[in-house]
Amino acid sequence: MTAAAPPDSVTPPQRLRLRRPDDWHVHLRDGALLQMVAPATARSFARAIVMPNLSPPITTVAAAAAYGARIRAALPDGSHFTPLLTAYLTDTIDPAEIERGHREGVFTACKLYPAHATTNAAAGVTDLARIEAVLAAMERIGMPLLIHGEVTDAEIDIFDREAVFIERHLAPLLSRHPGLKVVLEHITTAESVAFVRQGGANLAATITPHHLHINRNAMFQGGLRPDFYCLPVAKRERHRLALREAATSGEPCFFLGTDSAPHSRSAKESACGCAGIYNAPFALESYAAVFEQEGALDRLEAFASLHGPAFYGLPVNDGHITLVREPHTVPPRLHGNGADGTASTLVPFHAGQVLQWRLADDG
Ligand SMILES: NC(=O)N[C@@H](CC(=O)O)C(=O)O
Numbered sequence: 001m002t003a004a005a006p007p008d009s010v011t012p013p014q015r016l017r018l019r020r021p022d023d024w025h026v027h028l029r030d031g032a033l034l035q036m037v038a039p040a041t042a043r044s045f046a047r048a049i050v051m052p053n054l055s056p057p058i059t060t061v062a063a064a065a066a067y068g069a070r071i072r073a074a075l076p077d078g079s080h081f082t083p084l085l086t087a088y089l090t091d092t093i094d095p096a097e098i099e100r101g102h103r104e105g106v107f108t109a110c111k112l113y114p115a116h117a118t119t120n121a122a123a124g125v126t127d128l129a130r131i132e133a134v135l136a137a138m139e140r141i142g143m144p145l146l147i148h149g150e151v152t153d154a155e156i157d158i159f160d161r162e163a164v165f166i167e168r169h170l171a172p173l174l175s176r177h178p179g180l181k182v183v184l185e186h187i188t189t190a191e192s193v194a195f196v197r198q199g200g201a202n203l204a205a206t207i208t209p210h211h212l213h214i215n216r217n218a219m220f221q222g223g224l225r226p227d228f229y230c231l232p233v234a235k236r237e238r239h240r241l242a243l244r245e246a247a248t249s250g251e252p253c254f255f256l257g258t259d260s261a262p263h264s265r266s267a268k269e270s271a272c273g274c275a276g277i278y279n280a281p282f283a284l285e286s287y288a289a290v291f292e293q294e295g296a297l298d299r300l301e302a303f304a305s306l307h308g309p310a311f312y313g314l315p316v317n318d319g320h321i322t323l324v325r326e327p328h329t330v331p332p333r334l335h336g337n338g339a340d341g342t343a344s345t346l347v348p349f350h351a352g353q354v355l356q357w358r359l360a361d362d363g
């Protein structure tokens with residue numbers, strides 16, 4: 001005789017059906033890396049906000065349209081993935097170009113990198129006063145501003161750069177432009193959670209899987225671990241806990257943005273290693289682990305599939321995906337060959353670890 005099944009309330013779910021999610025912050029790169037990483041994002045997500053920090057950065061409508069075509073060409077046959085492109089703001093960018101790109105449906109949003117704040121941010125904005133006309137135009141046409149929110153001043157401790165950015169730059173910016181839609185990207189601190197929470201309907205934040213899983217100790221565990229180095233850098237445990245609470249809270253101002261940021265092995269393992277964590281292959285599975293640990297699996301769909309479209313004023317996706325409880329080990333390395341024959345090796349986030357949820361292949 002078999003034991004009676006436990007009541008439903010204590011049986012962990014084996015399958016989760018969600019409206020198809022979107023990734024509101026991803027780096028798809030270009031060339032051989034694009035060929036390798038675009039299918040990973042397209043496998044899980046219907047749409048993604050694609051970052052413009054290429055080299056050279058995407059600053060014109062023509063460059064964005066051409067990049068969109070290269071992304072589509074890198075997708076598997078039959079993929080319905082839609083890249084949502086962004087413009088890289090510089091000190092001298094023309095507001096008319098931004099407005100035209102938005103009107104023509106090429107630019108979904110603009111990205112603000114404080115000059116030198118992160119990878120390929122050298123051409124970013126040196127002073128917000130220089131892009132005042134662009135910000136005014138964006139506010140008028142309802143075009144979202146996406147921000148890498150860190151000051152770059154060398155005298156500010158790297159762990160404080162996000163909080164100082166909010167005080168010195170973001171709060172005044174929001175006062176000057178109360179109608180501007182702003183996404184504070186990849187937030188990493190309890191201060192950012194509190195700030196975004198008290199902001200109005202025009203302010204939101206994306207939260208990455210890695211900032212929900214690791215704190216700053218991960219970078220130094222048993223030695224220097226470049227695979228856990230990204231910007232903004234992971235903070236103390238109390239900040240990670242605040243981010244987990246925010247992501248799983250059900251509040252519409254917090255939504256999914258992986259900040260998947262692949263760099264080749266040689267670029268990570270170097271005397272001056274690049275910032276960025278490549279999480280695209282199992283990002284959804286990684287978020288699912290957090291939501292399950294927090295007892296909030298019922299809120300995963302809102303975070304992954306509903307809050308982002310609502311903020312951007314876009315429809316939610318039609319299709320659905322299914323996550324199944326099927327423990328699997330994340331490969332320690334991923335190898336790829338671009339169409340140009342260039343081989344790349346990437347280390348995915350959770351390399352060698354077991355994840356409990358897996359995206360069903362048939363969706
Ligand atoms: N997040 C990162 O550590 N790196 C990103 C840039 C960024 O999002 O800041 C990259 O492009 O590599």
Ligand SMILES: [Zn+2]
Binds near residue numbers: 118148185186231232
């Ligand atoms: Zn960034």
Ligand SMILES: [Zn+2]
Binds near residue numbers: 026027051259261
């Ligand atoms: Zn990023």
